[in-house]
Amino acid sequence: KAGVTQTPRYLIKTRGQQVTLSCSPISGHRSVSWYQQTPGQGLQFLFEYFSETQRNKGNFPGRFSGRQFSNSRSEMNVSTLELGDSALYLCASSLVAPRGTGELFFGEGSRLTVL
Amino acid sequence: GNSVTQMEGPVTLSEEAFLTINCTYTATGYPSLFWYVQYPGEGLQLLLKATKADDKGSNKGFEATYRKETTSFHLEKGSVQVSDSAVYFCALRRDSGGYQKVTFGTGTKLQVIP
Secondary structure: OOOOEEEOOEEEEOOOOOEEEEEEOOOOOOEEEEEEEEOOOEEEEEEEEEOOEEEEEOOOOOOEEEEEOOOOOEEEEEOOOOHHHOEEEEEEEEOOOOOOOOOOEEOOOEEEEEO | OOEEEEOOOOEEEEOOOOEEEOEEEEOOOOOEEEEEEEOOOOOEEEEEEEOOOOOEEEEOOEEEEOEOOOOEOOEEEOOOOHHHOEEEEEEEEEEEOOEEEEEEOOOEEEEEEO
């Protein structure tokens, strides 16, 4: 079974630009979560989608948004990029209870550098 | 709200040393507890889990016991190897309002030297 796939793996943008990251979950997984990982702040929750609906959202500004499609693939978008948005963005998929055990399956991440 | 507190890193050990990484949590009810590991350049992967009090999760020589009385889930390994060098994250999952919410600790970097 294929794992969680994130694209692109690496990207460089300049301040003020916008970026879209993509995540394809494991087949059959309908829950997709996004996390931002930085050396200073650690792993921070961005949002979670289930069946095309955002169910949970972390404390990030409105510049960060996401969506989920009917095939469970998800995208996240960051507009008006700032230097502080440089980070590794991780996507995770999971089966939802009662079928799931709560385990998150992570992709390898998209490393964003903002210059 | 829910929270997870891990010991500060980095932790540097010699090969074959004993490892303990402390993790305590705050949550209402009965959360499930997890340890995830992140190797350099990779995403996180599940190391072990425990879903109820007194459960012991184990994998690849690592163990952790769900202690409700002390709200802890400390990670241990009797003899570490260089290949165990990675960042370790403690996490809890709490079912709330019909969906699952996962809270991660800040991560503890482990470096094992030959």
